Amino acid sequence: MRIYSFFFLFLLSVTMYSQSGLLTPQQHFALYGRQHHFFHQIMEYISYLDANSDKVRIEKYGETYQGRPMYLVYISSPQNLANLENIRQSHLHTTGMLETAPQKKDEKAVVWCSFGVHGNEAGATESVPQIVYDLISGADPRADQWLSNTVVILDPSLNPDGFDRYVHFLKSASGQRIHPETNHREHMEPWPTGRYNHYLFDMNRDWAWQTQKETQARIAAYNRWLPHVHADFHEMGYNNHYYFAPAVEPYHAFLTPFQRQFQTEIGQSHGNYFDQKGWCYRHDLRTGGELIIR
Numbered sequence: 001m002r003i004y005s006f007f008f009l010f011l012l013s014v015t016m017y018s019q020s021g022l023l024t025p026q027q028h029f030a031l032y033g034r035q036h037h038f039f040h041q042i043m044e045y046i047s048y049l050d051a052n053s054d055k056v057r058i059e060k061y062g063e064t065y066q067g068r069p070m071y072l073v074y075i076s077s078p079q080n081l082a083n084l085e086n087i088r089q090s091h092l093h094t095t096g097m098l099e100t101a102p103q104k105k106d107e108k109a110v111v112w113c114s115f116g117v118h119g120n121e122a123g124a125t126e127s128v129p130q131i132v133y134d135l136i137s138g139a140d141p142r143a144d145q146w147l148s149n150t151v152v153i154l155d156p157s158l159n160p161d162g163f164d165r166y167v168h169f170l171k172s173a174s175g176q177r178i179h180p181e182t183n184h185r186e187h188m189e190p191w192p193t194g195r196y197n198h199y200l201f202d203m204n205r206d207w208a209w210q211t212q213k214e215t216q217a218r219i220a221a222y223n224r225w226l227p228h229v230h231a232d233f234h235e236m237g238y239n240n241h242y243y244f245a246p247a248v249e250p251y252h253a254f255l256t257p258f259q260r261q262f263q264t265e266i267g268q269s270h271g272n273y274f275d276q277k278g279w280c281y282r283h284d285l286r287t288g289g290e291l292i293i294r
């Protein structure tokens, strides 16, 4: 009897928990990857990870016009998270943005990832639970090494009002069965669509002007960190190749030669990963002015 109980418990633990003891997104959400979730449901899972892991910390940094909270999710080693303010000050001092050096210099790479400024490109925000889980659970053996010298800052949704507008529409228009036909109503999002925020601004056009409350809060938070790397996650149309750095010319005059070159380096690295999977993508490597499409 005891043996059976043990066997049952063992099976249960294999089924319910990963090696870290954390529920995977697939275990937490019944239809992860097959159905969309509201923003508060995405944050519920990330809050669960925060409560059960010392590699995650959540901070509220603003609020949308419709009253939805906006969050930053810090992911790093427990030692780095305990020392976060010192790391921030060390980084700002190195960049010349802070005059006084902190007592103990502690430099780490700072990577900022923004998801879903266009709310109806909902795959961006939907991917956040998996990304957080993969970074902290030990599922990827490289992750702990990365987190030992990197602070990752995720903004799960830059446009929670637009995201939820889209998810409301999709859930209303779709049912138990998935309809891949493009002429089905669930693929015809009505005006004003989830691309925009409450006041129907395309906030991907608002980074410089900062007319919207969400952008203002985000830029204030961003300037507190001035990360080395900023990745901005969108979603491509179903019949488009994935597009990533280096960006298409013309470039802003303030971009330094190093920044231009670094874009190419990052783009080539992404391309290698996509090649391994055989995924389609395009980027503008400017080799003789030719656009490379794979």
Ligand SMILES: [Zn+2]
Pocket (backbone or CB within 6 Å): 118, 121, 234, 235
């Ligand atoms: Zn977009």
